[in-house]
Amino acid sequence: MTKKLNSNILQEILNHLIDDGYKITFEGQAWSNTRASWIYFNTRLNTDSLINRFDPKKELILHQNDDPRSGKEKGLIDKSTEEGIMGEF
Numbered sequence: 001m002t003k004k005l006n007s008n009i010l011q012e013i014l015n016h017l018i019d020d021g022y023k024i025t026f027e028g029q030a031w032s033n034t035r036a037s038w039i040y041f042n043t044r045l046n047t048d049s050l051i052n053r054f055d056p057k058k059e060l061i062l063h064q065n066d067d068p069r070s071g072k073e074k075g076l077i078d079k080s081t082e083e084g085i086m087g088e089f
Helices: 008-019 047-054
Strands: 024-028 040-041 062-064 073-078 085-089
Touching: 008 047, 008 062, 008 073, 008 085, 040 073, 047 062
Parallel strands: 040 085
Antiparallel strands: 024 040, 062 073, 073 085
């Protein structure tokens, strides 16, 4: 069971992705330099579509890591809570 996120925007996105049938592959502190949990999904996230639908005030930060050694990922981070939702990249 996924915990409740402090970020209302990311919570809406999380619920949407789960309702659409996507599976969580990891939940927790993914990087040593982050203090908040990130939730990873088994899909490529359409970040533009998610921002347009859930974040009209543009409060989320786009995160992208394309380094194959540390793990390719792309997703959204809430600036105030540092929580993130990531997908494959």
